[in-house]
Amino acid sequence: MATPSVDDRPRADADAHSLRNLLPLLLVRAAHPRQGLITAAGLAGAAALAGRPGREIGLVFLTVLVGQSVMGWHNDLVDRERDRRHQIAGKPVADGRLDPGTVWFTLACGVLVLVPLAVAGGVRAGLVYLFTVALGLLGNLILREGLLSWVPWAASFALYPAFLSYGGWGGATTGSAPEPAMSLLAALLGIGVHVVVSLWGLVPDHADGWGYLPLKVGLRIGAGRLLTLASVWIGACLVAMAFVGTYRGLSR
Numbered sequence: 001m002a003t004p005s006v007d008d009r010p011r012a013d014a015d016a017h018s019l020r021n022l023l024p025l026l027l028v029r030a031a032h033p034r035q036g037l038i039t040a041a042g043l044a045g046a047a048a049l050a051g052r053p054g055r056e057i058g059l060v061f062l063t064v065l066v067g068q069s070v071m072g073w074h075n076d077l078v079d080r081e082r083d084r085r086h087q088i089a090g091k092p093v094a095d096g097r098l099d100p101g102t103v104w105f106t107l108a109c110g111v112l113v114l115v116p117l118a119v120a121g122g123v124r125a126g127l128v129y130l131f132t133v134a135l136g137l138l139g140n141l142i143l144r145e146g147l148l149s150w151v152p153w154a155a156s157f158a159l160y161p162a163f164l165s166y167g168g169w170g171g172a173t174t175g176s177a178p179e180p181a182m183s184l185l186a187a188l189l190g191i192g193v194h195v196v197v198s199l200w201g202l203v204p205d206h207a208d209g210w211g212y213l214p215l216k217v218g219l220r221i222g223a224g225r226l227l228t229l230a231s232v233w234i235g236a237c238l239v240a241m242a243f244v245g246t247y248r249g250l251s252r
Contacts, residue, residue: 026092027106032072035197040064047164050250056121056169063117063129070110071136073103078140086204122175125167132156132163145205149198149212150191157190158183165251176251181244189237195230199223 019025044061052060076083076093083094092098114133118126132155139152161178168175198205198214202223205215218226 021097023098023102026098027073027103029090030073030076030092030098030103031069032075033069036065036068036072039068043160043164046160046250047167049245050164052164052167053169056167059117059121059169060164060167063114063121066110066114066117067129067133067136070107070114070133071140073107073110074137075140077103077107082204082208086207088204120170121163121167122169125163125165125175128159128166129163132159135159145210145212147211147213147216149214150194153190153194154187155190157193158187160186161250178250179244179248179252181248182241182250185237185241185244189234189241192230192234192237195226196234199227199230 040061043064044057047057047060076091077100080091080094080100082088083091088094093100093103115126115130118129120126121129135152135156139149139156143149143151161182165178166175195214195217198212199218202215202218205212206219214226214230217229221229
């Protein structure tokens, strides 16, 4: 096999670089895909454990993935100046590779897709999920800099059991109210997830003078210990939720 010439290597590097800058890939990157996939998979898994049929599990996964993408795009739009100032890696809106207008348009299209997706699982369940997305968007704008930063996370996660317990297919099944203990544990889980997600921004957030709870705790005990504490917290919440789900169920 012939060895690539010196002239061919820059062209190969340019092709690889251009692939990374394709618009669909940039939009996926700006959607916070890791967090979106984990959240969607977690709720779809909970739906499976609750005995929902396959098509409803798929609907839950798709609905949550689109909702998480909408929140991710909004977060990168809101934070683009901060991300640029702190030179945060992997932020195509902040580094100029992705036009904010394009992201706003994509976000609007995402909302137009999200609404019928959510309602397809039941009107009541759909409204509950859309409210969680609204809380997430609001959390991108207020509270996150101070001691109440955990409130939107706790409130959103507390509503996830209701989204699942009221859900069905095509709006035909309205379900029943969630088990209160499950909602409480989900809220506590949301606080733990908030702490873990916050860890990656502690340095720039501290530089900007933010004072939210995970930052204050991290400054006292260190980021490593905070991660360990949050992991134990999340694990305990999941075990407790599994216990409640086994002996009490998801719904009343």
